[in-house]
Amino acid sequence: MYIDFHNHIDFYKDEEIDNVINCINSNKIMTIACSMDEESYLNNIEISKKSDYIVPIFGIHPWRVTNNIDLDKFEEYIKNTPLIGEIGLDFHWVEDKDTYPYQIKVFEYFLQCAKKYNKYINVHTKGCEELILNLLRKYDVSSQTIIHWYSGGKDILKQLIDAKCYFTGSVDLGYINHSKEIIKEIPANKLLAETDGPTALQWVNGVYGIPDEIKNVYENICAIKKLDLEEFKLNSQITMTNIIKNK
Numbered sequence: 001m002y003i004d005f006h007n008h009i010d011f012y013k014d015e016e017i018d019n020v021i022n023c024i025n026s027n028k029i030m031t032i033a034c035s036m037d038e039e040s041y042l043n044n045i046e047i048s049k050k051s052d053y054i055v056p057i058f059g060i061h062p063w064r065v066t067n068n069i070d071l072d073k074f075e076e077y078i079k080n081t082p083l084i085g086e087i088g089l090d091f092h093w094v095e096d097k098d099t100y101p102y103q104i105k106v107f108e109y110f111l112q113c114a115k116k117y118n119k120y121i122n123v124h125t126k127g128c129e130e131l132i133l134n135l136l137r138k139y140d141v142s143s144q145t146i147i148h149w150y151s152g153g154k155d156i157l158k159q160l161i162d163a164k165c166y167f168t169g170s171v172d173l174g175y176i177n178h179s180k181e182i183i184k185e186i187p188a189n190k191l192l193a194e195t196d197g198p199t200a201l202q203w204v205n206g207v208y209g210i211p212d213e214i215k216n217v218y219e220n221i222c223a224i225k226k227l228d229l230e231e232f233k234l235n236s237q238i239t240m241t242n243i244i245k246n247k
């Protein structure tokens with residue numbers, strides 16, 4: 001079994017979804033379906049009814065944070081989600097600095113809930129790596145954190161590794177040297193795979209991603225880390241079981 005620890009199943013168009021589900025089922029790709037916001041989560045729940053391999057998870061993406069989010073109504077979703085995501089901060093792609101205080105407020109709310117309900121979190125860190133490190137420490141949740149597609153500096157990376165975070169390698173490993181260098185630093189038992197599908201691959205090489213792209217990510221990680229593919233698949237499965245059990 002393959003596990004895609006970060007996908008956006010609800011980004012696929014309605015006419016694509018049957019093919020996507022067939023691909024996931026026939027290749028046995030356990031897929032963590034990250035949400036962007038409430039509507040995205042409800043869509044992911046609907047899609048997940050079509051496949052036992054799709055695990056919808058709730059979070060508010062930093063790109064979707066506004067100044068009038070009613071956080072209290074999300075507590076029920078958080079209690080029920082097997083893990084939390086996509087959450088985080090983005091001061092790189094988000095240029096409107098007015099949103100930054102709101103992004104931090106929403107992210108801190110999720111960190112508090114992650115601690116309270118003992119949930120793992122799937123975290124976007126773009127341009128905020130150090131601030132995120134400090135907030136993970138503040139709320140004592142770093143060992144239940146999956147850092148999604150890290151692209152920051154090596155000094156913060158080392159501190160996140162020391163703080164026992166997990167990390168995902170993504171679809172750019174065949175293309176971008178900095179990403180390969182990052183993967184080399186991460187201990188094999190903290191390393192997972194993702195596609196950030198379907199649009200991430202398109203961003204990397206112009207190809208719209210289908211779920212079995214995860215096979216290439218597994219192969220790239222194993223080549224860079226000199227790991228046996230079957231052993232890496234098994235370790236990822238064990239991690240998945242621990243994360244999901246930890247409700």
Ligand SMILES: [Zn+2]
Binds near residue numbers: 006008034086196
């Ligand atoms: Zn994402």
